Amino acid sequence: MPAQKRYLSLAACLLALTGLVACSSDSEPREERTGPVGPVPDGLDRYYGQTLDWGGCEPFSTSQSTQSALSGDGFECARLTVPLDYSDPEGTTITLGVLRQQASGDDRIGSLVLNPGGPGASGMTAAASIAPGVANQELGQRFDIVGFDPRGIGASEPAVTCLTAEERDEDRGDDSELDGSPQGVAATENQEREFAQRCAERTEHGDEMLAHLGTRDVVKDLDVLRSVLGDEKLNYLGYSYGTRIGYTYAEAFPGNVRSLVLDGALDPEQDIVESLVAQGEGFGKAFGEFAAWCAPREDCALGSDPVGATKAFQDLTRPLIENPVQVGDGRGLSYEDATTGTVQALYSEQLWSYLNTGLAELKQNNGSTLMGLADMYNERGNDGEYATTQDAFVAIRCVDDPRVTDKNKIRQAQARYAEVAPFLDPGTPASSARDACTFWPVPNTSEPHLPDVEGVPPALVISTTNDPATPYQAGVNLAKAMNGRLLTYEGNQHTVFLQGLKCVDDAGVDYLVDGTLPDEGKRC
Numbered sequence: 001m002p003a004q005k006r007y008l009s010l011a012a013c014l015l016a017l018t019g020l021v022a023c024s025s026d027s028e029p030r031e032e033r034t035g036p037v038g039p040v041p042d043g044l045d046r047y048y049g050q051t052l053d054w055g056g057c058e059p060f061s062t063s064q065s066t067q068s069a070l071s072g073d074g075f076e077c078a079r080l081t082v083p084l085d086y087s088d089p090e091g092t093t094i095t096l097g098v099l100r101q102q103a104s105g106d107d108r109i110g111s112l113v114l115n116p117g118g119p120g121a122s123g124m125t126a127a128a129s130i131a132p133g134v135a136n137q138e139l140g141q142r143f144d145i146v147g148f149d150p151r152g153i154g155a156s157e158p159a160v161t162c163l164t165a166e167e168r169d170e171d172r173g174d175d176s177e178l179d180g181s182p183q184g185v186a187a188t189e190n191q192e193r194e195f196a197q198r199c200a201e202r203t204e205h206g207d208e209m210l211a212h213l214g215t216r217d218v219v220k221d222l223d224v225l226r227s228v229l230g231d232e233k234l235n236y237l238g239y240s241y242g243t244r245i246g247y248t249y250a251e252a253f254p255g256n257v258r259s260l261v262l263d264g265a266l267d268p269e270q271d272i273v274e275s276l277v278a279q280g281e282g283f284g285k286a287f288g289e290f291a292a293w294c295a296p297r298e299d300c301a302l303g304s305d306p307v308g309a310t311k312a313f314q315d316l317t318r319p320l321i322e323n324p325v326q327v328g329d330g331r332g333l334s335y336e337d338a339t340t341g342t343v344q345a346l347y348s349e350q351l352w353s354y355l356n357t358g359l360a361e362l363k364q365n366n367g368s369t370l371m372g373l374a375d376m377y378n379e380r381g382n383d384g385e386y387a388t389t390q391d392a393f394v395a396i397r398c399v400d401d402p403r404v405t406d407k408n409k410i411r412q413a414q415a416r417y418a419e420v421a422p423f424l425d426p427g428t429p430a431s432s433a434r435d436a437c438t439f440w441p442v443p444n445t446s447e448p449h450l451p452d453v454e455g456v457p458p459a460l461v462i463s464t465t466n467d468p469a470t471p472y473q474a475g476v477n478l479a480k481a482m483n484g485r486l487l488t489y490e491g492n493q494h495t496v497f498l499q500g501l502k503c504v505d506d507a508g509v510d511y512l513v514d515g516t517l518p519d520e521g522k523r524c
Helices: 064-069 123-134 138-142 165-172 182-202 206-211 215-228 241-252 272-294 306-321 335-346 349-363 368-378 389-400 407-420 472-481 502-514
Strands: 076-083 093-101 110-115 143-148 234-239 257-263 460-464 485-489
Touching: 064 123, 076 215, 093 123, 093 215, 110 123, 110 215, 110 241, 123 138, 123 143, 138 143, 138 502, 143 215, 165 335, 165 368, 182 206, 182 389, 206 389, 215 234, 215 241, 234 241, 241 257, 241 472, 257 502, 272 306, 272 335, 272 349, 272 407, 306 335, 306 349, 335 349, 335 368, 349 368, 460 472, 460 502, 472 485, 485 502
Parallel strands: 110 143, 110 234, 234 257, 257 460, 460 485
Antiparallel strands: 076 093, 093 143
16 A cells, blocks of 8 residues: 555545744733533543643654744643553553643633544644634634644654664665565565564553553543643544544543534544555545646646556656665655655645656656655654654554454455555555554554444534545545534545635634534535
């Protein structure tokens, strides 16, 4: 599959939050509400009643990208303490990084807590990117904008740690997992086993931490955060995998929900194999849209006939399996990096011109732009260091979903993926290699199912017709499962709310502020 080779799972559904503009909040400090708010599960009073020590955000920076995002004015950050294992609240504790921009108006409703997806992406960085743009609009006037780094992620401590920067560079440059021969499968599985072992050895608290990373535990943290923020009910905005956090919270704490906006949905009932194939179909359609956009251009790297774009792409990228193209910093653009960079660009039409440039460069044995796009996807900074997102992504997926160990099923899934996303077909026999989750040291703690949300207010589910990462139908299915309302956006991108489209933004803000759902069948 594109961009990731350690699991039979979804590619990381990262929300590209760009255009960060720092701004200051003019609101006066307000009196903080302290003490537990709302129902408190037995034995958790000290967590639900804690007071956050808000201060500057600079100490929470963990990478070049987060340093830039968290440096804006008007933000304050704190650490939330939660139990590592909720069945042992007197045992080991961990901390979560939290960022907020306080509501700028007097008629405050509460907090709007958001998560950008991944799993593994930083909610603090996402909130810092979104908050300035809404600070003086109704949403920012009525709500504190709050982002948190889920357990094991970003500024939360401890963070999941599996590979060093050097090891990840080496891993990205190694296309040996495409060898479907018995020897190749054995070698790939040895690498997967070693990866799982490194995660357990290098992550503080080892197996215990890995066992409690999943969405099951994240939603318990979210309820602690709700109480500590002083909110009787949760207002939540989840993008991509963040929709899973949203509907799982609603099932676990149905009486504690005020509003849920779920954008770019994961289908709660779909197993990991079907999710993989559905996502492959989404990327296949997105590539077709890119090819149709590119073909009329005089400089289209894939030629003037969109029908031939798939073969043209394959002809450019397949030789990289044996002969990577060197880039300026001494690294080589591998087949994995080329396809990862392509997938990154397919998340948004705003990146299509960069993809075309990268493919044109590749014709000239220049891999710079495609490598840059792949680095963007993998969150590699100019200093060569990586955010923890990719490590966390694997670790969370391995406990969130039942592992797939049937080699015939794996081989068939890889073959089906190549059929629905033929531009990503490497031209080699499908491999039956099992991924890192097969060798994970702890069992999964969740499995696909329709959430039981009786008594939960209707959610607003936003789904984009040509979303490459979370297909449109998943949003249709989730809206039905949540007894909610579907808002359709006709476009080519992954997630859309609060990204400047007035039709969508107005509908979402109306829902969050006063609970008004858009008309049935509303399209933007």
